Amino acid sequence: MEFTLDQIAALINGKVEGDGSLKVSRLDKIQEGKPGGIAFLSNEKYEQFIYETEATAVIVSENFKPARSIKCNLIRVKNAYTGFSQLLEAYSNITKMGKVGVEQPSYFDESSVQGDAGYRGAFSYVGKNCKLGNGVKIHAHSYIGDNVKIGDHTIIHPGAKICSDTVIGSHCEIHPGAVIGSDGFGFAPQEDGSYKTIPQIGNVIIEDYVSIGANATIDCATMGSTLIKKGAKIDNLVQIAHNVIVGENTVIASQTGISGSTEIGNNCVIAGQVGIVGHIKIADKTTIGAKTGISRNINESGKTLFGFVGFDIKDFLKSYSIFKNLPSLQDRIKELEKKQ
Numbered sequence: 001m002e003f004t005l006d007q008i009a010a011l012i013n014g015k016v017e018g019d020g021s022l023k024v025s026r027l028d029k030i031q032e033g034k035p036g037g038i039a040f041l042s043n044e045k046y047e048q049f050i051y052e053t054e055a056t057a058v059i060v061s062e063n064f065k066p067a068r069s070i071k072c073n074l075i076r077v078k079n080a081y082t083g084f085s086q087l088l089e090a091y092s093n094i095t096k097m098g099k100v101g102v103e104q105p106s107y108f109d110e111s112s113v114q115g116d117a118g119y120r121g122a123f124s125y126v127g128k129n130c131k132l133g134n135g136v137k138i139h140a141h142s143y144i145g146d147n148v149k150i151g152d153h154t155i156i157h158p159g160a161k162i163c164s165d166t167v168i169g170s171h172c173e174i175h176p177g178a179v180i181g182s183d184g185f186g187f188a189p190q191e192d193g194s195y196k197t198i199p200q201i202g203n204v205i206i207e208d209y210v211s212i213g214a215n216a217t218i219d220c221a222t223m224g225s226t227l228i229k230k231g232a233k234i235d236n237l238v239q240i241a242h243n244v245i246v247g248e249n250t251v252i253a254s255q256t257g258i259s260g261s262t263e264i265g266n267n268c269v270i271a272g273q274v275g276i277v278g279h280i281k282i283a284d285k286t287t288i289g290a291k292t293g294i295s296r297n298i299n300e301s302g303k304t305l306f307g308f309v310g311f312d313i314k315d316f317l318k319s320y321s322i323f324k325n326l327p328s329l330q331d332r333i334k335e336l337e338k339k340q
Contacts (some may be wrong), residue, residue, distance in 0.1 A: 017073065037056060058075070104122065159177050183220060186222055186242065231248050241258060241259050
């Protein structure tokens with residue numbers, strides 16, 4: 001796909017300095033730019049490359065003042081990073097949402113319905129009584145179980161599994177290999193030491209504008225619903241157990257595990273490899289650092305936690321400053337003991 005610089009400038013509310021009729025068909029890093037590509041400059045550490053790049057155009061901020069002559073065309077915007085992000089988003093939407101129609105072989109139960117401008121890839125499966133909105137894209141080798149509802153313009157990437165009774169909102173993205181609605185980890189210990197399976201009869205509800213990463217797993221509820229609220233972003237390889245609630249616009253990084261029936265507030269940030277026990281509540285705007293273990297309620301909004309078990313980051317850093325000096329402290333104690 002080719003676009004003129006004038007078209008791109010109109011898309012990102014920019015102004016062309018140079019020949020607006022020139023066409024580009026590729027997004028480039030500024031240090032690797034070639035003719036036909038467009039790059040951006042937002043970090044002054046990369047300014048040297050704007051004088052060397054062969055890219056057809058570079059997106060820069062309004063206040064950028066070149067130190068010497070530039071051979072490429074410029075598109076000036078209020079904020080170069082934001083402008084290029086807008087361009088990336090537009091490009092992504094064109095490439096992801098462009099496909100329509102049905103590839104064969106695929107299965108779509110006669111009791112299910114799909115809205116306009118949809119797409120179903122080869123070897124995809126859609127079960128009974130499903131309702132797919134307008135512009136829904138079901139890519140190759142995806143599985144959609146019975147009684148699933150998917151809102152408008154949601155993308156199910158290749159190999160994702162959406163189990164029965166799941167509800168997914170509009171403008172969501174489920175990445176390859178994700179499993180939504182598999183059984184929760186429910187087993188009752190018996191007197192003889194064995195475990196009896198507890199049937200998991202609930203479902204998963206995912207609200208609008210949620211992203212679920214590759215190979216993430218979200219378990220269905222034992223009863224009721226596991227709930228991922230509007231705007232949440234779940235990274236690859238995250239495990240969310242049965243009856244968990246994830247608040248609006250909360251982000252969760254890779255390899256985090258959240259145990260059953262825990263409630264996470266809105267606008268939280270959870271870093272990689274965090275472990276959270278079950279049946280607790282975490283307040284809004286909580287930040288949890290990588291590898292932190294959370295075993296209790298976090299009741300105060302806006303706290304930052306770090307360490308295992310997690311506690312206030314200021315207290316942790318004070319404790320760590322002592323901990324790292326323990327060897328020398330031990331030597332001093334031994335010397336004092338010798339003097340007694």
